Amino acid sequence: MSKAKTTDNSGKRKPEKGPTPAKDTHQAAGGELHQVAGGGHPALTTNQGVAFSDNQNSLRASPRGPTLLEDFILREKITHFDHERIPERIVHARATGVHGFFELTASLEQYTTARILTGVGEKTPVFTRISTVAGGAGSVDTPRDVRGFAVKFYTREGNWDLVGNNIPVFFIQDAIKFPDLVHAVKMEPDRGFPQSATAHDTFWDFISLTPESMHMVMWIMSDRTIPRSLRMIEGFGVHSFRLINAAGESTFVKFHWRPKLGLQSTIWDETVKISGADQDFHRRDMFDAIAAGNFPEWEFAVQLFTQEQADSFPFDHLDATKLIPEELVPLQVIGRMVLDRWPNNFFAETEQVAYCPANIVPGIDFSNDPLLQGRLFSYLDTQLSRLGSPNFHQIPVNAPKCPFANHQRDGHMQMAQPTGRVAYEPNSLSENSPREAPKGFHSAAVTESGEKGRIRAESFADHYSQARQFYLSQTTYEQAHIASALVLELSKVEHLHIREAMVGHLLHIEKDLANRVADGLGFDAMPDAPVAAAPVQEMAPSPALQIIGKMKATLAGRAIGILIADGSDGAAIRKIKKAAADAGASVKIIAPKVGGAKLADGTLLAADGQLAGTPSVLFDAVAVILSDKGAKALSMEGAAIDFVRDAFGHLKAIAVDQGGQALLKNANVGQDAGVVDVNDRKAFIAAAKTRQWDREKSIRTLA
Numbered sequence: 101m102s103k104a105k106t107t108d109n110s111g112k113r114k115p116e117k118g119p120t121p122a123k124d125t126h127q128a129a130g131g132e133l134h135q136v137a138g139g140g141h142p143a144l145t146t147n148q149g150v151a152f153s154d155n156q157n158s159l160r161a162s163p164r165g166p167t168l169l170e171d172f173i174l175r176e177k178i179t180h181f182d183h184e185r186i187p188e189r190i191v192h193a194r195a196t197g198v199h200g201f202f203e204l205t206a207s208l209e210q211y212t213t214a215r216i217l218t219g220v221g222e223k224t225p226v227f228t229r230i231s232t233v234a235g236g237a238g239s240v241d242t243p244r245d246v247r248g249f250a251v252k253f254y255t256r257e258g259n260w261d262l263v264g265n266n267i268p269v270f271f272i273q274d275a276i277k278f279p280d281l282v283h284a285v286k287m288e289p290d291r292g293f294p295q296s297a298t299a300h301d302t303f304w305d306f307i308s309l310t311p312e313s314m315h316m317v318m319w320i321m322s323d324r325t326i327p328r329s330l331r332m333i334e335g336f337g338v339h340s341f342r343l344i345n346a347a348g349e350s351t352f353v354k355f356h357w358r359p360k361l362g363l364q365s366t367i368w369d370e371t372v373k374i375s376g377a378d379q380d381f382h383r384r385d386m387f388d389a390i391a392a393g394n395f396p397e398w399e400f401a402v403q404l405f406t407q408e409q410a411d412s413f414p415f416d417h418l419d420a421t422k423l424i425p426e427e428l429v430p431l432q433v434i435g436r437m438v439l440d441r442w443p444n445n446f447f448a449e450t451e452q453v454a455y456c457p458a459n460i461v462p463g464i465d466f467s468n469d470p471l472l473q474g475r476l477f478s479y480l481d482t483q484l485s486r487l488g489s490p491n492f493h494q495i496p497v498n499a500p501k502c503p504f505a506n507h508q509r510d511g512h513m514q515m516a517q518p519t520g521r522v523a524y525e526p527n528s529l530s531e532n533s534p535r536e537a538p539k540g541f542h543s544a545a546v547t548e549s550g551e552k553g554r555i556r557a558e559s560f561a562d563h564y565s566q567a568r569q570f571y572l573s574q575t576t577y578e579q580a581h582i583a584s585a586l587v588l589e590l591s592k593v594e595h596l597h598i599r600e601a602m603v604g605h606l607l608h609i610e611k612d613l614a615n616r617v618a619d620g621l622g623f624d625a626m627p628d629a630p631v632a633a634a635p636v637q638e639m640a641p642s643p644a645l646q647i648i649g650k651m652k653a654t655l656a657g658r659a660i661g662i663l664i665a666d667g668s669d670g671a672a673i674r675k676i677k678k679a680a681a682d683a684g685a686s687v688k689i690i691a692p693k694v695g696g697a698k699l700a701d702g703t704l705l706a707a708d709g710q711l712a713g714t715p716s717v718l719f720d721a722v723a724v725i726l727s728d729k730g731a732k733a734l735s736m737e738g739a740a741i742d743f744v745r746d747a748f749g750h751l752k753a754i755a756v757d758q759g760g761q762a763l764l765k766n767a768n769v770g771q772d773a774g775v776v777d778v779n780d781r782k783a784f785i786a787a788a789k790t791r792q793w794d795r796e797k798s799i800r801t802l803a
Contacts, residue, residue: 147180152173156276156556157276158276158470158473159171159173159174159553159554162549163557164418164468165468165550166548167275167468174275174474178278178478180279181279187486187487187488189486192229192231192233192248193235193236193237194239194240194241194296196386197449198228198386199227199442200225200228200440201223201224201226202216202253203223203224203437204219204221204222205436206434208404213462215461216253225254226251226253226254227252227449228249228252228437229248229252229453229455230382231250233246234285240375240379241379242366242371242375243296244326244585246267246320247325248263249265249335249336250263251263251335252453252498254501257462257502258502258504261456261460262355263456266336267325268336269316269422269423269566271421272421273419273471274470274471274556275470275471275472276474278474284303284305284307285302285303300592301593301598304590304598308598308602308605309601311632313421314564315422318571321585321586321589322581322582323578324647326365329382329386331361331389331396334356334357334358335398336354337354337356338471339420339472340352340417341355341460341465342467343464344464344544350465350545352405352406353403353404354417356402357398357400357401358399358401358433361656361657363651364647367751367791374717377717387442389657390439391442394657395438397436397437400435400437402432403426403430414565414639418468418470418559419469421563425644426644427640448496448497452495452498456480458476462540488512489514491515494516505534507522563634564605567609571610571613572610573641573645574645575793577793578646578648583613584803587617590603590617591621601630603618608630654789655683655684655789658684659685659687659688660686660722660788661687661690661721662687662688662723663691663711663740664690664697664730665692665697665727665730665734666698666730667699667727668705668727670701672757673705673725676784677689680785683785683788685720688714688719689708690711691711694709711743716746719747720752721747721753721754722743722755723756724764726760726762728758731766735766741763741766744764748775748795750791751793752774752792753775753792754776755776756776757779760778772792774787
């Protein structure tokens with residue numbers, strides 16, 4: 101395969117004139133910085149002062165070969181990055197962790213010797229941690245952000261950590277760029293904000309100069325990054341791995357998690373208001389579901405393919421910015437995961453759990469994906485920094501549940517008490533010390549050849565085709581949300597040349613999208629598109645990439661709020677509550693006072709939430725049941741007006757009686773098929789199972 105550096109820069113651009121910024125310096129006293137020929141920029145060097153020529157590619161054995169341990173630049177850069185925060189995680193700091201089990205339902209014995217993938221019916225304990233990426237541990241649950249999806253399987257053959265995200269692709273192709281990506285997305289270092297947000301200059305500057313990120317940009321600007329619940333997200337292993345069978349033959353595999361409750365996201369305005377109403381919205385939702393016995397469940401599926409199949413794909417499966425469409429390689433469901441137990445102590449388990457992609461079991465192996473290759477080093481190094489000891493595996497949440505033994509000794513926080521004279525192997529002085537196991541872990545017997553170098557395979561050069569496929573696969577509503585998200589994010593970017601560069605990239609993805617964003621940003625003229633490193637291919641749309649098209653018509657796992665006040669009709673409340681509960685929803689009564697309200701028959705109905713502190717953004721649909729007097733009183737209450745106005749604006753079903761209708765009228769809320777009479781419970785339940793997407797064009801201006 102020919103060698104080609106395809107990463108990247110779309111060309112130098114001059115920033116607009118403005119105040120002269122302070123110089124970026126990182127220089128030892130008494131020394132002089134290397135200078136880049138032909139310009140005033142200092143040369144990039146290692147911390148030992150060695151200038152290096154390629155900051156885009158790690159050192160590989162061949163263009164598509166494994167990353168080499170001798171890459172001192174990669175190791176120094178990632179080691180420093182891994183140790184930048186103590187003790188909070190640098191990324192994925194904000195998380196929810198839950199215990200559960202995995203059950204295999206179909207054997208992959210033909211492809212692997214891994215017992216967890218061959219022992220049908222066997223239940224394996226797991227600990228799953230779902231997290232945001234950019235924000236710190238004290239940030240909110242609901243920013244526009246990728247969600248980490250990490251599962252630790254405590255198998256009988258050792259721990260297997262499947263560490264992925266709720267998006268099947270990533271921003272970069274090579275791990276050497278991960279520190280740059282995260283530095284760009286984190287708070288800007290000279291001002292310490294914004295927290296957990298991509299809508300700022302440094303992020304979009306980096307992205308505009310990194311065309312390989314364009315596929316991921318489509319995903320993060322979609323509704324995938326504003327989920328309704330952690331119980332309603334997909335999970336992906338992202339990379340290609342290998343399965344190895346008893347004959348030593350290997351098959352490539354990609355891993356998928358599919359939520360039993362189906363996918364669901366929020367509306368951007370709704371997301372913003374949720375973060376103010378309940379910063380712990382997702383964590384509380386998971387806690388409440390488990391406490392109620394509504395255990396979240398995911399299907400576990402695989403995509404299996406051979407080297408010959410991979411060679412026929414119109415993309416390189418080793419490129420983490422690419423996915424394999426389900427229409428090309430269908431998913432096979434082989435198991436399920438159920439989360440059924442909240443941690444006894446948040447710090448001891450959710451905070452101290454340590455995931456490492458290098459933790460695999462016999463029968464599973466790695467591919468040459470250069471992003472994965474770097475992660476194999478980075479995660480272990482990070483845990484050594486965070487948890488302060490090479491013995492972090494002895495923390496209960498990290499310890500295998502099968503026997504383990506070796507000759508590693510001592511170290512900080514050593515909890516075990518090894519006995520005997522021998523701490524090495526081979527030895528002749530002990531009859532029961534650990535020895536090599538002939539049937540233990542074996543790597544795939546793969547032939548590697550080629551010239552080592554800092555090179556990017558030519559097959560990694562196509563940065564726009566799958567981004568275009570993703571956009572064209574969405575419903576018209578979802579396309580509008582992507583365009584509007586891009587306008588919102590880029591409107592926060594101060595530098596015009598960055599906004600122009602991003603719109604230029606969008607021209608390669610879809611001209612209509614570029615036009616919508618350019619119009620939303622007030623451009624007088626369309627900027628030029630950068631030169632593409634490879635032609636943009638036309639790939640068939642993939643409906644599997646949608647959210648709206650994959651939503652399940654169900655109220656299971658959803659919540660309905662019923663707004664009442666003094667004088668409300670108790671019979672109507674009971675009937676609508678029963679109908680919602682029978683459909684699988686949880687129901688909460690909301691009243692002006694937390695003590696509840698005195699109903700028309702004189703009984704007191706306790707409230708689950710006080711109106712001012714329980715807005716409609718916390719529910720999937722609402723019912724408003726009020727007396728004439730109650731409606732008149734609430735018409736003077738801003739929280740009540742916002743309750744119904746936001747429910748309508750966020751495309752939710754609303755059931756109303758005569759008093760509820762009066763409140764809607766006073767709030768200037770319109771009428772459509774999603775606003776139904778409280779007595780028509782069948783119509784309300786049907787409308788509550790989805791969003792009223794056609795309503796959106798009449799209430800909100802989208803790009």
